[in-house]
Each structure stands twice: as structure tokens, then as C-alpha cells.
Amino acid sequence: MNRRDDEVPVAPEAAQSWDIGPIVRELRAQRERWRTARQRRLTAGGREFPARAAIERILADLCGALFPMRLGPDDLQRESEDYYVGHTLDRALRALLGQVCLELGVASAEAVHHVRRFAEALPGIRALLDADVEAAFAGDPAARSVDEVLLCYPGVLAIIHHRLAHQLHGQGLALLARIVAEIAHAQTGIDIHPGARIGRSFFIDHGTGVVIGETAVIGDHVRLYQAVTLGARSFQTAIDGSLEKGLARHPVVEDDVVIYAGATILGRITIGRGSVIGGNVWLTHSVPPGSHVTQASTRQEQVNH
The missing domain is CATH 2.160.10.10 (Hexapeptide repeat proteins)
Structure with a gap:
């Protein structure tokens, strides 16, 4: 095969040519300086904080459990809807428990209580979201159906995330709530702090x-x-100049x-x-x-x- 004039040949040994060792050591030293300055104690084991990728998977499962025939899998049948919701919700809540433990810093009965309380709030959140979807359909003459609104409107995706994030925020899980909000922000261009209190039948048109x-x-x-x-x-x-x-x-x-x-x-x-x-x-x-x-x-x- 002939090489194009603008291509630069790369020797096979190039992948071995980076002097990685000193860089790794310098990065470790910088991490240690940062942690020492903030009085962070290093502990053995895995992550110390919730993982955004894990929360994205949890959100996908929660959306499917809330709206199984529209946001669930494409091969879902009505007769297996409850089975899917139960299985998916159990998976999401087990994963959420792990993230709550990371935010709290311990695996404890308190974490289980938080997840149980969050799960018990989901039917009420679904009722609020139904009203939000209806408001979007009623408020936009271009909307042809509530299904279109739920599947396509960024404002509806943002409010789904916000209702979930606000519940977490109200339970004192501020970091998890903020990660959920920022996932929605990245996907929709709509920035809603999880602490904001939003009533029924809320509609953001276009949204960006x-x-x-x-x-x-x-x-x-x-x-x-x-x-x-x-x-x-x-x-x-405050007196020291920091923000209240x-x-x-x-x-x-x-x-x-x-x-x-x-x-x-x-x-x-x-x-x-x-x-x-x-x-x-x-x-x-x-x-x-x-x-x-x-x-x-x-x-x-x-x-x-």
C-alpha cells in the first residue's frame, strides 16, 4: 500500500518510547501535595467518592423503571412490564446504595435507609413527571403527542433528572444530587441546581x-x-471574606x-x-x-x- 505524502511514518517501537515512569512519579507527588494541603487522609482500597459513570447507568435504569414502555428497552412487552420494572429498579437501587456509601464514607444502615426512602418517593416523582409531560404537551402547539414530548424534549429530560436530584438533595446527599444535575446539564444545556424547588406542571420550552x-x-x-x-x-x-x-x-x-x-x-x-x-x-x-x-x-x- 502506498503511503500518502502527508502521512508521517511511525516506528513500531514508538509505543515504547515514552518515558512514563518519571511522569507517573511527578503526578503522584502532585496528588500528595494536594491531599496534604487539604488534610485528606489516604486509605487503602478503591474509590472515595461517587462515580459519574455509575450514576449515569443508575439514571438510565431509573428512567426505564419510571417510563418502561417509552424509556425502557425496545423489545419490552406489556405483559412483562412489571417484571422489567422490578428487576431494573432492584439493580438501580443496589447500585445507588454503593454510591450513597461512597458519599457518606461508610457502608451503614444509614445508607440503606437513604436508598429505601428514595425508592419510596419514586411513585410520587412519577406523578409529578406525568403532570410535567402534560404541561409540555399542552404548552407547545408543535407537540403531536405526549410520547413525542417524553422522548424528544430536552426540557422534559432535564425535569426528570431534577425531580430525582431534588429528592437526593432533600435527603442530604448533596454530591450525588449535583452529579445527577450536571449529567442533565451536559445532555440538555439546561442548568438546574438540585436545591431549586419546582412545583407541578413545569415546562421548559426549547431549553438551551x-x-x-x-x-x-x-x-x-x-x-x-x-x-x-x-x-x-x-x-x-463572611468576616473572613469567604462566600456565605x-x-x-x-x-x-x-x-x-x-x-x-x-x-x-x-x-x-x-x-x-x-x-x-x-x-x-x-x-x-x-x-x-x-x-x-x-x-x-x-x-x-x-x-x-
Whole structure:
């Protein structure tokens, strides 16, 4: 076979030519410096923290168990649906137990309790997700069926992950919850912190670029469009200059609110029930129920001030 002019010949021994040993030693030294600086004690054994790849597999199983005929295997038959759900859920929960033990740092009855509590929440999560899917179908004239919505809409995938992550977060499993949220973020471009509280019948249309902060509170029947931000306006600091954690710093969005594409809503403000926030609005103050806020109205307000 003739070699192309732009190809560079590589000798067979090239694979053996890298001087790996010193690099491995330097990498080990850097790891040890990092761990020493953070007072991490090294222990024998395997992983010390949950594994993202394992959590991705758990999520796939949970989605299949929640929606077996749509998100389960392509050869699943209705008569074996319960068997599949039971088998898949058992596998997912056993794997989740291992990840919970890693987050807690011990294998204990506490970890079993966490997984049992999470499992018991799944029927309620499925009921919330049914309402979310219906809201997406009702809110998008392009949707032809609820099945299309569930199979294709990134906003629905994001809210499935969020409902699961929020349950973990509420149980104090913050790292597992955040990994679940970031898996959804990577897949959909929608960034929802697992601490955010989101009511029933929630719909994100299109979705790319949506950001919902940790302490945001969203009511029932709320609809967001792409590139909406529910963020913090400022960050309080402690005496030593470090950021204060966990303070309420994100918006409260009441029931039946619609927020159009590109709107940025910052700070612990309240968007009153039934309000409509127009596209590309920048809002840092509360608005009463039934408000209609547009770029033109915010510009007029600035002029009046």
C-alpha cells in the first residue's frame, strides 16, 4: 500500500518510547501535595467518592423503571412490564446504595435507609413527571403527542433528572444530587441546581441556556423559554471574606407565570402569580400578580426614575 505524502511514518517501537515512569512519579507527588494541603487522609482500597459513570447507568435504569414502555428497552412487552420494572429498579437501587456509601464514607444502615426512602418517593416523582409531560404537551402547539414530548424534549429530560436530584438533595446527599444535575446539564444545556424547588406542571420550552439557581422557588404551572436565568444578584461574604453558603438569593416565581426567552431575573425577588415576563427583560425587583413586564416597560420605568 502506498503511503500518502502527508502521512508521517511511525516506528513500531514508538509505543515504547515514552518515558512514563518519571511522569507517573511527578503526578503522584502532585496528588500528595494536594491531599496534604487539604488534610485528606489516604486509605487503602478503591474509590472515595461517587462515580459519574455509575450514576449515569443508575439514571438510565431509573428512567426505564419510571417510563418502561417509552424509556425502557425496545423489545419490552406489556405483559412483562412489571417484571422489567422490578428487576431494573432492584439493580438501580443496589447500585445507588454503593454510591450513597461512597458519599457518606461508610457502608451503614444509614445508607440503606437513604436508598429505601428514595425508592419510596419514586411513585410520587412519577406523578409529578406525568403532570410535567402534560404541561409540555399542552404548552407547545408543535407537540403531536405526549410520547413525542417524553422522548424528544430536552426540557422534559432535564425535569426528570431534577425531580430525582431534588429528592437526593432533600435527603442530604448533596454530591450525588449535583452529579445527577450536571449529567442533565451536559445532555440538555439546561442548568438546574438540585436545591431549586419546582412545583407541578413545569415546562421548559426549547431549553438551551436556562439557569435556575439553588434557592429558587417555582410554583405550579410555570413555563420558561430558552436562555432564561433565575439567578443571584449578589453574594454575601463572611468576616473572613469567604462566600456565605445557603442563603436565599434567587427569585420566587409564583403560580401560572410565563417567562420568555432571554429574560434575566436576579435576586430574592418575587414574580407575582399570573405574570408574564417578556423576552430579554432584565429584572431585579419584585412585580405584583398579573404583571406584564416587557423591555419597553422597563425602559419607561428607568426614564421615569
